[in-house]
Every structure is written in C-alpha cells, then in structure tokens.
Amino acid sequence: MNERRRPNLPPSSAPGRRRRGGRARRRPGGRSRLLWPGLAAGAVLVLAGGLALKGVTEPAGRPADAAGASPATETGGTEEARKDAPEPEKTEDGKRGAEKKKKKKKKEEDKEAGAGEKPDPDSIPSSGPGTFATADGGGDRVGGSGRTLTYVVQVEDGLGIPAREVATEVERVLADERGWTADGKVGFRRVSGGASDFRVRLATAGTVDDICGQYGLDTGGEVNCNVGQDVMVNLKRWLLATQYYADDVTSYRALIINHEVGHFLGHGHEGCPGAGRPAPVMMQQIKGLHGCRTNVWPYDADGRPITGPAVG
Template structure:
C-alpha cells in the first residue's frame, strides 16, 4: 500500500518593501516601527498555527495511512520505526502488489503445449533412470524454462524420490520420455484427467498415463496450508503426482504432530499432521502413513 504524506505549506514573512520605506529619524522612531511590525508578524503566525492544529485535529485535511489512537497526532519515532519495519516485512513476504489474484488466473486455455528445451543431468541412485519432459500450456504467461528449472530442482532434492537409492531422473526435450510434467489451466487439466475418468473439478492435479498434470491455480496459489509458502507446495504437487506415477497410492496421517506423508491428500486437510512436502526426511527415512483406499 502506498502511503501519501502531505507536506505542510510554509508561511511567508512580512513584506520588506514596507520596511524599506522606514527612514531612521532622531529619537529612535524607526526601531519602534520595526518592533511593531515584528510583533504583528509573530501574532499572525501564531494564529495560523492554531488554526492549522484545529483543522488537523478535526480530520479535514489529515491524510492518514491507517487508524490512529484517539487524540493522537504525528506518530512518535518508535511508532514510525515500527510502521516502516512492518512495511519492509510485508514486502519481503510478498504481500504487496506483486501477489497473484485468483481472478487473474486464466481458467482455460487452448490445450496446446510448449516444451522446455535443453536437458538436465541425471540425478538419483544407480538404478533405473526415468526421463521426463516439462511442458507449459500456451498463452498462460509462464515461461517453460522457468518451470523446468523448478521441476528439476524438486526431483533432484535429497529428500525426494531418489532417496530410495533406486530411482533416477533426467529431463529431456525430445524423443521418447517416460513421463511428462505439464502445467496447464484448470480447464485443460479437467479435460485430460477426465479422459481417464478422474474428476479434478477445476481445482486439483492428477497423474494419468504418462502425464503429471499440474493445475495452474494450485501452482500459483497453493492451498490454505501453504498460502505463505507457495514454493514448498509446488514440491508437494510434483512429488505427490510423480509418486503416483511410481506406483504409490494415497496415505493418511500417521499421528498427531507427525509430518504428513507426501502421498497424503493434504489439500483435504492435515488431520493433526504437520505440513511436509518430501517423501523422505533429511536422514533418508521414508515419511509414510496408513494406506487410504
């Protein structure tokens, strides 16, 4: 939010032309005239300040950035410093004008995709290597290379699916691939997932066949549990849907206060678990829960 501050207008002094006409005479009358003029100016300025204070206290010309305590005027130095500190924190947290509004996200698109070019290094254990491409639906205003870089980072993380010691990933941009990560509008996700009998309702992601379908709305807005950490939620999307591709089914919360499994449908609630977006912890232990049919 922009805070507009009004600058008080400066008052002009008395006219020097009148004073220039005063000539010194015997008996000291000129100093007396100057003293009278100065006193008049002081009275005028004092009256102006009183009127200005009354006007500000009545709210007529005050330009406040927020509610103030009754009878308060200009904030004290500690209050001003606290206000500036809060503004800086909000800017760092991304709560300013750059935040994404839900109604600005397109709900449907052409259903055609652009593939991120280039490729990545193999990541993971010594077992099988799964190749994948990253595609972004045309016209949604997001560059395919940016999405590809984020997907690569997620799949390469030591807490990801490669922690099983058997699975490896490598991004490609041409030829055949084992699966596709496709960022698309809600309408396109619904269409593709619906071809396999899944109802994503314009809200969720899915894995069907070789497609990991990522709903643009979820990619940009996350969910209520990750609203302040959209980047982490993107890791949950990729790990959850790739987990399905790897053959993992849904899991439930293993107990209150424990990390939620990545294969848990966290969008439907945490059920006492803590947020978690990785299939393994930093010690290489699988984060799992009871199977959910």
C-alpha cells in the same frame, strides 16, 4: 754483613701475609667465599634486566604464562575454543532481525523460483487451447544407480509463463535429497525431445479437467492428477497453493510434483500417521491435515521415508 734479601713478591702472594680479617677460607673447587656476594648481585641484575626486557616485548593484555604459546595454539586452539563456546542468547531485537533475514531470504528464493507476489485469483485463466510448449535444453541425471526416468516439462500456450522457468523448478524438486531419489534406486533426467517416460504439464484448470477426465478422474477445476504418462499441474494451485501453504507457495509446488510423480511411481494415497507428525507426501493434504504437520517431501533429512496408513 750481607743480608739475604727476600725476593720481591706481590703483596698478595707474600708468605705469611694475612688479609684483613684473617686468611680467606676456600670452598671446594678453589673459589673464595668472598667472591659469591658479587656474583649473586650480578645475577640479580641480569635476572631483573631479563624480566624487564620480557615485560617490554610481551604483547599488551596477554597473560605472562601464555608468552611461550606456539603459533598452532594461538591460531588453532583459540579458534577451536571460540567454536566450542556457546552462542550468546539472542535478544528480542536479535530474534526479530533474524526473522526478517529469514523472510527476506525466503522472498528471494520464491522470486528465483517464479513464486513472487500472488496474482488475483480472478486474473488466472480457467481454460486454454490445450496445446503446450516444451522447455528446451536438458538436465543432468540425478538420483540412485537404478533405472533412470526421463521426463519433459511443458506449459500450456498462452499462460505467459516460460517453460524453462517451470523446468528449473521441477528439476530442483526432483533432485532434492529428500525426494524420491532418496531410496538410492530411481533416477531422473530432464530431456527436451524424443521419447520420455513421463511429462510434467502446467495447464489451466479446464485443460487439466479434460485430460484427467479422459481417464475417469474428476479434478473439479481445483486439483492436480497423474494419468498415464502425464503429471498434470493445475495452474491455480501452482500460483495460489492452498490454505495450509498460503505463505509458502514454493513448498506447495514441491508437494504437487512429489505427490503426482509418486503416483506415477506406483504409490497410493496415505493418511496421517498421528497427531503432530509430518504429513506423508502421498496424503491428500488439500483435503485437510487431520492433526499432522505440513510436509512436502517423501523422505526426511536422514533418508527415512515419511509414510502413513494406506487410504483406499
């Protein structure tokens, strides 16, 4: 008999052939459920490998949730956080160190301004020839948009103090934002020759007495004055200051210039406005503070005038 032979089919596709455990049930989409356990195991391995790799490349000491931070956050955000963070409280040693730095800086500023170690009062000449040397050069205009007042700086001959050195300090005082230019109207410019609106003159006590006395003022060999176009600065005060500024000669020099230039600008004497408040620059602080605090500027840092009751 000729038997009809069945076609040779792969075992997996033979009709009626059952897999071990019965026919496989298929999910929608045609995939066998038996394939999923293998895929799940592979996914676990891939995920574990990724985590391991991430752990290797992550910078040491950085939290995992910060791994994706952008450079802007890392450089800008953390910097801002450092700026906003409160400064640690200084220890006693830290405070003493800061105080030493402050004193050192002050000494350097005094040295630059020509206010180094105080001379022996007996070594300061009480009189001079009454002739003056004018600081050469000139300065830039400083101050408001109103009238510009020109001035020269002069030093009496024989004092051994360079006029240019004094001029530098006077310029610094008149250019300060707390000075008379804070009103936005008056301006100053130093010149070295020709006509000028006023003169700042550093002189011995005897010469100051002579020049101020010509206008009926008695400076008694001790104080400064403004007469006519002359701002007369007593050498003794310039070098020694007063009891209230004994440790801050540079500041007292600013008070001299601001007070006497204030007179030239038309300001009269003022009194203490109240205990604990800053003394007006037009107050005669050499005669006492009367409860006020020392102050050498006509305006404060916010541009507000520091004034007191008028004194006749």
